[in-house]
Amino acid sequence: MSEIDLETARNVAHLARIAVPEDTLPTLAQELSHMLSFMEQLNEVDVEGVEPMVSVTPMRLKRRADGVTDGDKQDRILANAPDAREGFFAVPKVVE
């Protein structure tokens, strides 16, 4: 179950949106396989009837009034963008 083949590695890299050159895919597949086999130890544990942890400290998330608390910061928000034009983030063409 833990063997990651080249096709799976290629797919994971694509899902993660990280370009991985073809010639390094075998190394990546091997590393990922090794990490997964380390995780397989978890299969030894009897987790029957155990709830997956949602919050490490028992707490109810706070609620607040649904109101505007912040805003009007366009310049500051765009200040760190690699490419910002006319008040927008600029990206390469998305639709052909």
Added chain:
Amino acid sequence: MSALNTLTIAQARDLLRKGDVTSVALTEACLGAIEGAGRLNAFVHHTPDLALERARAADARLAKGDAPAMCGIPVGIKDLFCTEGVPSQAASRILSGFLPPYESTVSAQLRDSGAVMLGKLNMDEFAMGSSNETSVYGNAVNPWKVDDRDLTPGGSSGGSASAVAADLCLAATGTDTGGSIRQPAAFTGTVGIKPTYGRCSRWGIVAFASSLDQAGPMTKTVRDCAIMLEAMCGHDPRDSTSADLPVPDFEAMLTGDIRGQRIGIPREYRMEGMPAEIQALWAKGAEMLRDAGAEIVDISLPHTKYALPAYYVIAPAEASSNLARYDGVRFGHRAKLAQGDGITQMYEKTRAEGFGPEVQRRVMIGTYVLSAGFYDAYYNRARKVRTLIKRDFEDAFAAGIDAILTPATPSSAFGLGEMAEADPVQMYLNDVFTVTVNLAGLPGIAVPAGLDARGLPLGLQLIGRPWEEGALLNTAQVLETAAGFVSKPEKWW
């Protein structure tokens, strides 16, 4: 008076309040020490002008006589904390050029209490590492040295540990997701506490694994940890997991009295192949606490063995989600695109160029364990195991255990580059004693307890009940006093 940069927070605070020293003088001493310590590569962004400006403001505040404990104290800030107008890169290429327009809650609280930021500290990229070798800035170096090798200060808060141990600052902030405060503290003979999950606001700290990340102080003494922690923690409406609980006066809880406290020694932490020196130190630590009036109790934390594999499912899963925001659109690095490249190529090239190998590996393993078909087998199973790990601790505390004593690390500091050929899992074993604490959301502190045969520091870890950092610090100080660790690295840099 010894050189000002070698003072503890408590000493400096008392001198500042008496008017025997100024914050400007303290700050200048630290800036001088930093200038002479380029070899350690601990400070990676220097802010001397800002530091002196804040030091002057602190002196003015002190002169008025109502300054809080951290007022005028020069500190270093880990690069993971967003600091307004000052580079905050999480030691990653992908955040090169990023200048936060806001200040993290923790560093803002320190700033508002009058602490003086000297600059930003080296770390592993996105806090992913145990040796400070994954940083875009290059390795931070441990001021401790026993031969011609450069040693790791540990990670991910390696720059913080190195800077505190080398007296470049009086204290520093760290963050701890699986041991990133406690392991470097142990490797450098310093003190570091990871508080209970929710004690410190995570707002403005670059996220790695949100359900595990906590900030904490890294200092020269337990008392300093108590003083600085108080300034760092407290409720923050901008972090929905921040606890709405009063912050106690931790320093006032350092009574030195631990009589009747029950200290657990978990048998599962006796790992196969554990160096005899570490076993001996652990036994000695238990003896010291017994001599101080505590009761030593053998306990069992049966799921300990599964903490590391659970962690290496959960942390990468959360990281893959958190790090999705680095897409080359809103901040940081964007790859140069070829003719005809679309938005997907922009994402893929940007992230390939911007993330180092360890971060890429973890993002991809996280993507895998969250992907359709594997979510239950890996991610949900790991979260169930996490429930069991937490339950182990709850059972121990319910049986009357007040704190748990363990080694902090499975070895002393190793040489930089020595793990380069090892597979990633070997490096992960550094966290074997610390990672359980993050999974259970508990407070944990590393205290220097002795030197190994080569002359390198070794630390012990104390784990406390949730929200009882005060009692934990008190026990830690008893251990610190009994161990009498006073060694300092000899200056070679």
